[in-house]
Amino acid sequence: GQQLNQSPQSMFIQEGEDVSMNCTSSSIFNTWLWYKQDPGEGPVLLIALYKAGELTSNGRLTAQFGITRKDSFLNISASIPSDVGIYFCAGQNYGGSQGNLIFGKGTKLSVKP
Amino acid sequence: IAGITQAPTSQILAAGRRMTLRCTQDMRHNAMYWYRQDLGLGLRLIHYSNTAGTTGKGEVPDGYSVSRANTDDFPLTLASAVPSQTSVYFCASSGGHPANTGELFFGEGSRLTVL
Numbered sequence: 001g002q003q004l005n006q007s008p009q010s011m012f013i014q015e016g017e018d019v020s021m022n023c024t025s026s027s028i029f030n031t032w033l034w035y036k037q038d039p040g041e042g043p044v045l046l047i048a049l050y051k052a053g054e055l056t057s058n059g060r061l062t063a064q065f066g067i068t069r070k071d072s073f074l075n076i077s078a079s080i081p082s083d084v085g086i087y088f089c090a091g092q093n094y095g096g097s098q099g100n101l102i103f104g105k106g107t108k109l110s111v112k113p
Numbered sequence: 114i115a116g117i118t119q120a121p122t123s124q125i126l127a128a129g130r131r132m133t134l135r136c137t138q139d140m141r142h143n144a145m146y147w148y149r150q151d152l153g154l155g156l157r158l159i160h161y162s163n164t165a166g167t168t169g170k171g172e173v174p175d176g177y178s179v180s181r182a183n184t185d186d187f188p189l190t191l192a193s194a195v196p197s198q199t200s201v202y203f204c205a206s207s208g209g210h211p212a213n214t215g216e217l218f219f220g221e222g223s224r225l226t227v228l
Contacts, residue, residue, distance in 0.1 A: 033215050042220050042221050042222050043156070043219050045217065048215065048216055090215060092215035101217070103156040103157075105153065105154065
């Protein structure tokens with residue numbers, strides 16, 4: 001089945017640093033999404049991308065839908081302590097019975113004040 | 114506050130016991146999902162429902178069953194719990210057409226420990 005390779009698995013950074021993480025797949029997707037999970041809570045949608053090449057920002061977050069439709073990246077600028085959590089990428093193809101939403105295994109971000 | 118409510122928040126269960134995790138949403142979303150989250154494995158889909166009255170199997174359905182009698186409720190049942198079902202379970206919903214947009218709203222999770 002389809003799989004997403006998300007990297008890095010974990011990151012330890014200093015407050016104020018920029019962060020970059022990415023997801024790749026051997027299959028193409030019609031939609032790429034990025035979710036964040038705070039400790040002890042459910043994931044929350046950060047950014048959704050619907051078009052190859054699309055670059056979208058949400059505050060300090062920027063995500064791009066790769067032109068090949070097989071990858072996506074998420075950047076966080078000037079990290080702050082509340083950025084701590086697990087970030088998941090997800091890819092989706094239309095037409096499947098459940099939308100065929102596939103999640104990456106997550107990137108755990110730790111921020112040192 | 115609109116959203117998804119899961120119950121219980123946490124539960125310790127003896128192996129072999131039956132357990133139902135409850136999930137209710139008040140957003141009138143068509144699609145609902147159950148995921149389990151395990152360290153190093155991310156989120157894996159157990160069962161889903163595109164609309165009331167229909168259900169389908171996800172990636173890891175064995176040992177679990179679901180029902181969707183109405184739009185709001187989507188309970189997950191473990192008929193005879195086993196230790197490998199120790200996990201954190203998340204219910205989610207999506208408001209789109211059955212093809213859905215992938216924009217999921219998640220509950221707070223139910224932490225289940227099977228001894």
